Amino acid sequence: MPERPYHHGRLRTVLLDEAQRVLREKGVDGLSLRDLAREAGVSHAAPRWHFPDRQALLDALAEAGFERLATGARSVLDHNEHDSKAKLHAVASAYLEFAIRDAALLELMFTARKTAPSPGLLEASDRLFGTTREIIEAAQQDNTLPAGDPERLQTLFVATLQGIAAFAISGRTTEETAKELLRDVVVLFSLPDK
Structure with a gap:
């Protein structure tokens, strides 16, 4: 797993920043909560705390x-x-x-x-x-x-x-x-x- 690029309590911001990057590069079809979790270095379930x-x-x-x-x-x-x-x-x-x-x-x-x-x-x-x-x-x-x-x-x-x-x-x-x-x-x- 990659090094965690966020401090405790900032996961939502990190996920949104990464999602904006993916949106620019791949469009809306390229967005996946699982992929965002991987990029943030957290479990695939962690984003669901912020985005059900x-x-x-x-x-x-x-x-x-x-x-x-x-x-x-x-x-x-x-x-x-x-x-x-x-x-x-x-x-x-x-x-x-x-x-x-x-x-x-x-x-x-x-x-x-x-x-x-x-x-x-x-x-x-x-x-x-x-x-x-x-x-x-x-x-x-x-x-x-x-x-x-x-x-x-x-x-x-x-x-x-x-x-x-x-x-x-x-x-x-x-x-x-x-x-x-x-x-x-x-x-x-x-x-x-x-």
């Missing part, structure tokens, strides 16, 4: 992905200049970078599910979409974006980002072109400058 089944592991991975995106969006909201277009572009850029770096994780986060999502997964997803909705609402208040249902506009914005990301991931467009498209999206969504 494979779906629980997948939910935890998706939750971590939503948390990372939500943290990035929150950072844009809290630390970016007051220019709404700049905030929209920054959050769109962060989304694209995440999508390209962690394409399999993004797919896992938005894949149709056979079971109900875990409460943690729902909360992490809600944090991301709540923060992006705040950015949309602020842009509507300063007349950068048109008035209307902010949730509907947010859905349209995120779906557009998802489409651009899918094109970049699949090779239908280059990463540089995808970045240019993001700038175009922000311009197209914005009201004309007065």
